[in-house]
Amino acid sequence: MPAVEARQQPGFSCLLVPVSVANAADGCGRSYDSFFARWFNADVRSAAEKREADVKALPPTALTGLVDLHCHSTASDGILSPAQLVSRAKSRGVTLLSLTDHDTVAGIPEARAAAAEQGISLVPGIEFSSRWGKQLVHLVGLDVNPESSRLQQAIQQRDLLRAERAERIAERLEKRGFAGALEGARRLAGDGVLGRPHFARWLVEAGHVEDAARAFKRYLGAGKCGDVTVEWPQLEETVAEIHGAGGYAVLAHPLKYGMTRTRLLRLMTAFRAAGGDGVELLCGRQNPVQTREVVRLMAEASAEAGVPGALLSSVGSDFHQPDQPWRELGCVQLPADVEPVWNLWQTSANETAATPD
Numbered sequence: 001m002p003a004v005e006a007r008q009q010p011g012f013s014c015l016l017v018p019v020s021v022a023n024a025a026d027g028c029g030r031s032y033d034s035f036f037a038r039w040f041n042a043d044v045r046s047a048a049e050k051r052e053a054d055v056k057a058l059p060p061t062a063l064t065g066l067v068d069l070h071c072h073s074t075a076s077d078g079i080l081s082p083a084q085l086v087s088r089a090k091s092r093g094v095t096l097l098s099l100t101d102h103d104t105v106a107g108i109p110e111a112r113a114a115a116a117e118q119g120i121s122l123v124p125g126i127e128f129s130s131r132w133g134k135q136l137v138h139l140v141g142l143d144v145n146p147e148s149s150r151l152q153q154a155i156q157q158r159d160l161l162r163a164e165r166a167e168r169i170a171e172r173l174e175k176r177g178f179a180g181a182l183e184g185a186r187r188l189a190g191d192g193v194l195g196r197p198h199f200a201r202w203l204v205e206a207g208h209v210e211d212a213a214r215a216f217k218r219y220l221g222a223g224k225c226g227d228v229t230v231e232w233p234q235l236e237e238t239v240a241e242i243h244g245a246g247g248y249a250v251l252a253h254p255l256k257y258g259m260t261r262t263r264l265l266r267l268m269t270a271f272r273a274a275g276g277d278g279v280e281l282l283c284g285r286q287n288p289v290q291t292r293e294v295v296r297l298m299a300e301a302s303a304e305a306g307v308p309g310a311l312l313s314s315v316g317s318d319f320h321q322p323d324q325p326w327r328e329l330g331c332v333q334l335p336a337d338v339e340p341v342w343n344l345w346q347t348s349a350n351e352t353a354a355t356p357d
Helices: 018-026 030-039 047-057 083-089 108-118 147-173 181-189 195-205 212-220 235-244 262-271 288-306 342-354
Strands: 006-009 061-064 096-099 122-132 135-142 247-251 278-283 312-316
Touching: 030 047, 083 096, 083 108, 096 108, 096 212, 108 122, 122 147, 122 181, 122 235, 122 262, 122 278, 135 312, 147 181, 147 235, 181 195, 235 278, 247 262, 262 288, 278 288
Parallel strands: 096 122, 247 278, 278 312
Antiparallel strands: 006 061, 122 135, 135 247
16 A cells, blocks of 8 residues: 555535435434534534634644545445446545445455556455444444455355345335335345345335435334344454454444444444444544544543554545535545554555565
């Protein structure tokens, strides 16, 4: 992996979008605004004054070409093929990219070939579904070996779980009068990993809802008929799977789980104690106040975990499709005063190169 060059540029402007829109497409967690209302005293000063003060307090954003370590292609629930995704990343100025499709690395070969043509450094990645107790969490594996037998076993296990979930979702939708849901979702998924977004697209295509956001709100989101519980592997096992594939484990989008500060700190502490390597400090839409609070949480969790080392910072858009500007490729970058997670594999590569035969 080549060294990355830092340069100065302001950030955050692409992040200010209606939070209801940003969350509805995922069906995951409560809104960031309601979440942070519990963390900050609104009576201290107005929202505008807070935002102005926090932006002034932040250091300049350190961009690394541009970096995006969380995005999705047609190999899972994205709209663009891996090659199209790489081309779009190139056009956006991204120079370090990780394709992190849900529970699959099927898109990596195509992305690698496109990245070589486009002059982009591609980091093989994956986003694993996992559980912390009963809580669904997502862990991103970065710099994994796609051919790893440990990784392939983990993928096969999740393939079975996803297939079972899809059948149960379809059964529930059919009871609501939506016949043909499973066949329709499978057709839209093609060779990709079948997930709830494909059911959402089918509901739109069949004329049952106006858009995917409404599909999640009415039928597929938390507490709705299509919200099927899956016994994904536990967090500790998932971290071990990622490490077993030679990769680094990152807690994805921590602000999307709708947790209180106390509970999110416990999650990060457990993740670090299990060997977790980093946290997505920025992932799609969030504001500078939120970013600084996540930095503090990461530091506290690292101190409380009882293991050497600290959680490093990752960054990604969680890009799925072009018409979602709040998570456009390369739209968020790390502050200059945090240590980036890519230092891990750069250091590892340098140590390997320096080891005598």
